[in-house]
Amino acid sequence: MDIKEEVYSVFLRLLCHFGPQRWWPRIWKEGNHRDEIIIGAVLTQRTLWKNVENALKKLEDYGITSIAKFYDTDEGYIERLLKSVPFRRRKIRTIKRLWETVKYGVPSREKLLEVEGIGEETADVILLYAYDIPTIVIDEYARRWFLRFFGLNVGDRMLRSYLHFEDTFYLKEMHALLDELGKRYCKRKPLCDDCPLKSKCRLYVRVFSKR
DNA sequence: TGCCAGGTGAAAG
DNA sequence: CTTTCACATGGC
Numbered sequence: 561m562d563i564k565e566e567v568y569s570v571f572l573r574l575l576c577h578f579g580p581q582r583w584w585p586r587i588w589k590e591g592n593h594r595d596e597i598i599i600g601a602v603l604t605q606r607t608l609w610k611n612v613e614n615a616l617k618k619l620e621d622y623g624i625t626s627i628a629k630f631y632d633t634d635e636g637y638i639e640r641l642l643k644s645v646p647f648r649r650r651k652i653r654t655i656k657r658l659w660e661t662v663k664y665g666v667p668s669r670e671k672l673l674e675v676e677g678i679g680e681e682t683a684d685v686i687l688l689y690a691y692d693i694p695t696i697v698i699d700e701y702a703r704r705w706f707l708r709f710f711g712l713n714v715g716d717r718m719l720r721s722y723l724h725f726e727d728t729f730y731l732k733e734m735h736a737l738l739d740e741l742g743k744r745y746c747k748r749k750p751l752c753d754d755c756p757l758k759s760k761c762r763l764y765v766r767v768f769s770k771r
Numbered sequence: 772t773g774c775c776a777g778g779t780g781a782a783a784g
Numbered sequence: 785c786t787t788t789c790a791c792a793t794g795g796c
Binding site: 583610680682699743 | 775778780
């Protein structure tokens with residue numbers, strides 16, 4: 561069984577086990593949902609989603625429900641609204657810089673990566689979830705799972721090609737499901753006993769099964 | 772109560 | 785190329 565086939569079978573297994581995750585979550589009742597995703601994608605960098613949720617609610621309470629509005633609002637004012645978000649001063653500037661790129665229409669991956677504060681993961685999140693452009697999102701959870709599951713240490717470039725399928729439902733769910741797996745089982749200190757993937761996982765076979 | 776969270780970029784080896 | 789650090793806060 562080649563790696564891509566096995567990746568897809570993992571996707572199906574995770575989907576059955578956890579159910580569809582329906583990312584990207586929406587917090588705002590109204591306003592520009594595309595902008596909400598873009599703002600949330602930056603705010604959630606190295607940050608608990610719960611804290612981002614609170615911050616997004618705060619923005620909505622004060623009527624900042626688009627990047628354009630965000631751009632036109634005083635930095636110090638926004639900073640007070642986002643007090644639950646770490647690294648917020650940087651992130652506010654990043655979001656304001658993003659406006660210069662996204663106001664002209666659908667941004668390319670290259671253009672997003674030119675924005676200071678936007679790396680590969682955030683760029684791919686924006687493309688996939690805000691613009692529905694088929695892109696695989698690689699994060700720490702995906703790297704860790706792949707290394708353990710296949711016992712292969714590959715670079716991000718390879719990883720992207722192994723995980724990519726041209727289907728936005730798969731792409732959106734796969735990223736969300738691997739995050740769920742990483743949070744519940746495939747943690748830094750793995751909890752393999754109840755992991756839905758243990759029967760196929762190279763790490764589990766190597767470390768825990770007796771011969 | 773300490774660890775860590777849905778990263779990025781700059782600096783250094 | 786890889787490792788290390790600053791960025792800064794709340795949740796559990």
